[in-house]
Amino acid sequence: MVRVSHSFLLLSLLSLAVEVLGTDKYTRDDFPPGFVFGSGTSAYQVEGAANEDGRTPSIWDTYAHAGYANGDTGDVACDGYHKYKEDVQLMVDTGLDAYRFSISWSRLIPNGRGPVNPKGLQYYNNLIDELIGQGIQPHVTLQNYDLPQALEDEYGGWLNRKIVKDFTAYADVCFREFGDRVSYWTTVNEPNVFAIGGYDLGIAPPKYCSPPFGLNCSRGNSSSEPYIAVHYLLLAHASTARLYRKRYQGKQHGFIGVSVYAYGFVPLTNSMEDVSATQRAQDFIIGCVAHPLVFGDYPSIMKKNVGSRLPAFTDHESELVKGSTDFLAVIHYITFSIKDNSGSLEFKQRDFNMDMAAKIIIERDNSSEGLLKPWGLQGVLEYFKQVYGNPPIYIYENGLGQRNPGNSSLEDTSRVEYLQAYIGSLLNAVRNGSNARGYFQWSFLDVFELLDGYGSNYGMYYVDHHDPDLKRYPKLSAHWYSHFLKGGSINSTQVMKLEKITSVTSVSTLNSV
Template sequence: MKTLSFLLIIVLLNLAVAVLCADKYSRYDFPPGFVFGSATSAYQVEGAASEDGRTPSIWDTFAHCGYANGATGDVAVDQYHKYKEDVKLMAEMGLDAYRFSISWSRLIPNGRGLLNPKGVQYYNNLINELVSHGIQPHVTLNNADLPQALEDEYGGWINRRIVKDFTAYADVCFREFGDRVSYWITVNEPNVFAIGGYDQGVVPPRHCSSPFGVNCTRGDSSSEPYIVVHNILLAHASASRLYKRKYQEKQNGFIGISIYTFGVVSSTNSTEDAMAAQRMNDFYIGWIANPLVFGDYPDIMKKLVGTRIPAFSNHESELVKGSFDYFGVIHYTTCYIQDDPGSLALKQRDFNIDVAAKIMNMGDIFLDSEFPIYPWGLQGVLEYVKQMYGNPPVYIVENGQRIRRNSTLEDTSRVEYLHAYIGSVLDAVRNGSDTRGYFSWSFLDVLEILDGYRSSFGFYYVDLDDPDLKRQPKLSSYWYSHFLKGGSVSPDKVIELKTNFSALSHGHFFH
């Protein structure tokens, strides 16, 4: 397997840092057919958690134990009942596409076996509503909400039995919805799902072990994250091969997987820090992408993790290799990396110790503070994927700014973030990246996995104290709509929109 040397990668990343993102642009500067949309996921928006035959997922269990800052998705923002209203808002905004996920336990309540007709009907209704308004449905099959029934029966993702059940679930989705859905993601960000759920224990299903996790009662931080990702990759490959064999020619769709990415920059010009930055990319991006492109994990992972990372058989390697049509890139922020050789000497290891790198100057991604605006970090990720993996098609399936909820409709920092990051995508495309779409997170203020409703990412504020859960547009929704409808955007346009919005909303602030 031929890969770029880590020094060349660092050069490329530093080059990306030096490039300023496009300042003034419009959507017409992007290639024809470039898709702009927004995203949510099932448990975060649907609500109706116990209605019409849906059963609990591991996220329900997690939330009901109080781990999502005391919030649950029992009601969320009730898109289950308000989907027509939401799709109308999407159409008015001018979205090309809407990315959502399917609740496996709504569709197949026991995880396998009999379908829930009302679950099938809901997703048919949502998809038909989108299509009738000219909005492309982009569907994620699983976003951290495995049916609790499968978790209870055999441990869910830590058991290879999940491959068969996931493939059967995917088959149902392709069969029922694939005549109208052309873009599929199998599993959302398996890298951080495995780290959060099986190393640190901060997301469902809260597996971890001392001293790495927090208040976990089960799990093994040193091995389970690697087992989980291995089984996810096998499940993805199985579902992808099924799709390509049985559905793709007739439905003309595309299938991929999403990867959570950081922009990665070495803290100094030292060789040690440069190597640590490359390890960070190998352990976060390469963990997922290398098997899909080359058929195996990065060499450095196998060297440092040893027998704790499962090995692909020759047959499995061939199944996983090439089992994607595109990568979904998830990106929010950038980190500076410093070598941490002392961590390699520890006998007990978890994922972050295996990387042997310190993350510097990023802040806490788990708090409700705003992300620093480092658009060159996303540009660097897209350049890295282009150079390292042969420039595969990419859709940026999540990118957005977090602000404190209930602060203001005048979310200027989100507008500034969007302007900078979409501009960086344009620069990456102009530099040859085969990036084909951009989805902001999120369309509405939704339940967030770690802090519930404490922070928000949405274009629309949702008043949780209003029985009707009224949606109210923020400044960012006007900015994105202006851009989506062909208007040029620039720092001056931000000022102009802000002035007009202030007059429209009378500077209304929430309690």
């Protein structure tokens, strides 16, 4: 294990904030040969058909129907279940190399275990075949916040060790049925944020929390359950990876990984207290997943601060988890400043954030710099390079959310500026030796979002929910990304040029950009 001085590393990352790292002019040819560019969605956010063809509810259905997502649900979403051919054609028109999506466990295996639903199997086979037939590489996530409600009701889902066996059996079905055409698998999506949101703060499914840390939860223990959930998520991933490598990888020649939500963190000040707090934040937020995957155990500061509330890996489990990824998928949107909060450790009752003893400063800044901190992505990739041995990395989510004004504007100039800056920062990281191998913009369509349903959007394509056919319209960002993917030079004048064509909503205009 390579040891890096924490203070030196974090101060080096902080220096990125004052450098001009946004690449002003580039093309996709500046990236290495084979570098993959795509976009993504997830099952509950895009498919709809929530009650059709044998699908049963997931914990996300339950959460949404309780009114926690702005009163919206994914019952219809973008109706990707019926409109997948149209959407794949949009991907072709845009010029995507790859598409990242997730499989709905409760659509494929409605009871969580047991018989496979033939209609669900047919849908995913059709989607994968359509992608492959159009030359688009599928990247598949097995679980994205949507555990079958049947398993949650039966034994508590991710809080029970039984989930490891059931998840592995579900993955086995996916590998067996789809692995001849799918080469890139991620097991669970952002287990770190899923555990914090779902089991500490109670702001995500399955909405477990306890006072004073979470609000309006009817069950849960914020002091211990986030750690239990992360532990079983890691063990389920490791068990699944072992199965894949033993039974499928040799003949299917694919790769398996897990995604990590990675904020950019920099110290609020140059004080050693804030620098140390920033390292704690990295160890808790990123390290709770990445450390076991690379080194076989949780970071020492987590074990010290959490104590007996943090589950321990047996020697066998440690060996199973360590090295269980062929790649890491990084999810990154934003960079925060960190302030020391060591005083929180004096409290007897603590949750994840208090154990971390670091305060995340949410800056209320409406300037362009408040939104555009592309150096944060380069800092995250540099951190993975220096601390975790520079593993192969795919950026599986990166994008800008905007409040939906009702009639969503197609001239999403700020999103274009965001993508231009962050892809430029990614290029800088690659030039600096990062082993990043792909980038996926989030999201392809305006999908159902976790926290506020249709109240915000990240999509390159606007979906008109007032239209019975849910017609898709390309935004400025779709034109910009298409221009980039098809080899066009990226610079600030290109944004102004593209703004002139957003009033033309025909998808065919993508081919003329």
